[in-house]
Amino acid sequence: MSTVYEQLGGEAAINAAVDVFYRKVLADKYVVRFFEGVDMTRQAGKQKAFLTMVTGGPNNYSGKDMREGHRHLVAMGLDDSHFDHILCHLRSTLAELGVPQNLIDTVISVAESTRDDVLDR
Numbered sequence: 085m086s087t088v089y090e091q092l093g094g095e096a097a098i099n100a101a102v103d104v105f106y107r108k109v110l111a112d113k114y115v116v117r118f119f120e121g122v123d124m125t126r127q128a129g130k131q132k133a134f135l136t137m138v139t140g141g142p143n144n145y146s147g148k149d150m151r152e153g154h155r156h157l158v159a160m161g162l163d164d165s166h167f168d169h170i171l172c173h174l175r176s177t178l179a180e181l182g183v184p185q186n187l188i189d190t191v192i193s194v195a196e197s198t199r200d201d202v203l204d205r
């Protein structure tokens with residue numbers, strides 16, 4: 085059984101999705117404050133890690149766990165409403181790239197499973 089990562093088209097597809105997702109997130113006034121002062125190059129890597137993680141790609145992720153990696157953002161007011169925006173951008177990115185609905189639903193449910201960790205509760 086191949087992973088969603090493979091079904092999407094692997095690294096090339098993830099790179100394409102990163103560009104689109106990244107633009108959407110940074111264009112969203114409701115969440116952009118959390119990304120201010122975050123290094124751009126590192127951010128692209130972060131977005132790639134994000135999409136690879138939620139699609140079951142190769143597990144070479146060596147960053148912080150989700151709780152630790154977002155705790156400072158919770159201190160800045162990160163809550164469910166921001167999380168919902170990010171999921172919305174993820175969903176529309178995948179839809180724009182022509183990803184089938186069932187795969188989108190799978191990716192969203194994996195992303196959804198990180199909600200309590202990201203929001204530190």
Ligand code: HEM
Nearest residue numbers: 115118119122130133134147148153166167170195198202
């Ligand atoms: C599906 C849920 C999410 C996943 C899988 C995810 C994934 C990640 C990953 C892999 C990192 C790198 C961690 C590290 O520093 O080593 C990260 C950092 C970060 N995430 Fe998320 N994220 C999620 C939700 C969110 C949300 C809802 C926001 C804000 C609206 C957000 C904003 C950020 C920011 C700003 C950083 C960089 C923090 C810094 O360098 O200071 N993330 N995320």
